[in-house]
Amino acid sequence: MAKNKFNTGTGPSQRQLRVGELIRRTLADVLNRGDVHDPDLNRISITVGEVTTSPDLKIATAYVLPLGGQGADDALEALKRNKAELRRMVAKGLTLKFAPELRFRLDETFDRMDDTRRLFSQDNVRRDIEE
Template sequence: MPSRDFKRTDRVGAELRREISLLVHAAVRDHGLPSVSVSDVEVTRDLDWATVWVTALLPEQSATAVKALKELAIEFRRELSRSMRLRRVPELRFKYDESVDTGERIERLLREQAHDLSPKKDDNED
């Protein structure tokens, strides 16, 4: 029997990510929320819970965005039940994905370090 490359939770997570991305984009536009995007969706094995990881365009507005998305979670779940072919749509938990901010901070620090270590040209050498 051939092994499965993807588990059911992975397939459901990928489909949820696509659908929730559309719902979040519409919520940002309709409700005037800070600009956010869905970076990942992790689904529990029993498909009862889905953790939706979001990133914000402006990290200082992330708390506001996540709070608003948590308030809209019930509405999102209702929409997902209409658009997806699942017996039971998982409950949604929205969390802020700090990995992008951390990556940008590390990149900035590396650039600063490289700039500090670069050899300085002496302007009086001629």
């Protein structure tokens, strides 16, 4: 049986994970150093939580969150406005055939963790877990 070209349903490949982590580290370094020529973006401290890539590695989605979670919409807007420059800077640190298109999304992992903690602290849930 032939392997599915797009790896649907089985999760990201080892290469996708490796390239995503490399892009995450490179993007975080670029944002940390303030190399972008946009004072609005350099004023914001942004955490890059995760980067996922498409199976062909041509699209990279970065999940970001400004420090403290304040001004998330402004940070996303600044990143989108400077994505061409960020793409060029990230591409310098990669040895890929193509520089991936960067897309930015808010990282909601911390919100989901807080919701989960809140659920586990409820009396009826705690009672069910202890049984």
